[in-house]
Amino acid sequence: MSEHLTQEDVRSIAEYTRIGMTDDEVAAMTVDLNNIIDSLAPITEYDLDGVEPTFHPIGGLVNVLSEDEERPSFPQKVALENAPKQQDGCFLIPSILGEGGDR
């Protein structure tokens, strides 16, 4: 197994992807990710000079704009129904600007 990623790298990725991990979990994830990245080697062994990428299986798609007309959408109540916490018709999160907190 090659070391594509160190435990420190994995810790940074965990932070970036907002997944809290214990030291043990970071160690195990480092092994798993390095193994998986090893298995991607065939990609690096291709001569791809001049080959265009295919980002999507359906080619020739063009952007279309919908008519500028009013259509029904979720009312506020429905949009909030799955919110873990809400207040005054808004999504509620912990304070992000210093002292504040819930009312």
Next chain:
Amino acid sequence: MSLAFGEMGIRELHEGLTSKQFSAEEIAKATIDGVERNDRELHAFLEMTSDKALDAAKAVDAAIADGSFANMGPVAGIPIAYKDNMNLEGTHTTCASNMLESYISPYTATCVQKTIDASMLPIGKLNMDEFAFGSSTETSAFGPTRNPWDLERVPGGSSGGSAASVAAGLVPVSLGSDTGGSIRQPAAFCGVVGVKPTYGMVSRYGIVAFGSSLDQVGPFARSVEDAALVMNAISGHDPNDCTSQANNVDFTANLDDGVKGMKIGIVPAFMVAQGLQPEIKQRVEEAAKKLEAQGAELVEIDLSNAKAAMSAYYVLGPCEAFSNLARFDSVRYGYCDPGHSDLSDQYEQSRAKGFGDEARRRIMLGSYLLSAGVYDKYYYPAQQIRTLITQDYINAYEKVDCLLTPVTPRTSFKFGEVSDPTEMYLSDMFTISINICGNGGMSVPCGLGVDSNLPIGVQLISPAFRDENMFRVAAALEREYGKATIAPNFKK
């Protein structure tokens, strides 16, 4: 009177309703009762939608009474169940994840709505690998589904519940989704028909996204005709999914045409692939010979770039999953870990506890592969390789109408038997390249393994938007092997 609805296909149920041998309500009640009696050991269902099924049945019975049933189409009154990544308003849509355990759909996915509009009976929501990451249904946060053919073995995945429910005769048809093999592999493991239509045949609106350029919805059934009838109901353009295409294909149109004069491609490199079990090779070769005996011409095809499909997929899939799963923020919906006064802590602990191991692996892998420097080493080349693989298939279809390959390298394995993630990924070695280029692919049963006595599937692959080709070949194979049977453990 005890009616064996479980054994019946769409045509028999439809004829029984038309001739008033039984009512849609009787079908709904017997189906609900069958799930309640049999699913405790199988665990294919995560939620029942009995009230919706009974309401739909009443409407069908009213139409039978007033003579308008004939206008309802062939799938009216037919029970169906949905993989639990498909929104159905008012039901839980959990993706078999703690992250969405409490999530209630505020709207209905287009493919689900189309089955309801066709007056099908929605029986419930089906178990799966968490967020469709897996090939065994073992990563479900709510416990695995068992294979009806051997309860000690996995049903495959990620649409394991969809395959098992049909194989056990709990429902005649179900819907699943396929990003790298998630319909075809469990169909093969459970001995039923499973269809991954061409990308763009079926709307993805309302399906919880995994790999947006790879995901496609399709049916499971015990006959090719039943799968075709469900395809007729769910395919077509949807303004809510700009990749869905307007295609007026009747998937049943050429089922009786036979394969005489068709050219069917065989890929020699696949038949000597490392890890392919001899019993699978044997059954797939037999299937090809049967088609040849029916008048098809077998043509050897070189898909030399398909060998890079696995690695390309494990770049593209995780990158798209990383992007799609960023939406689970513990604020708008999904699991929120309680008691945090800091938003970052809330995010990190909610996502840590909400996502299982495989989901975390794919998110973190995708994040790494899209990072500066790494992008040019893996992601961009993977998209270039996608071009090469697609070109291989386009070249192949200049010579043949359809390809025939194995679905899986092996038959169903025991729970816990495959624990290494990279080994599990090999389950999809023959199915993945089809998602990468967007073609249609389906798994059709071709007998039991001589060593394992477990179901084996053969994969048929169509050019993009020519899915009727593979249905035609599938119907010809079905005439050799018979329709899929209910797993012996669940036969009445």
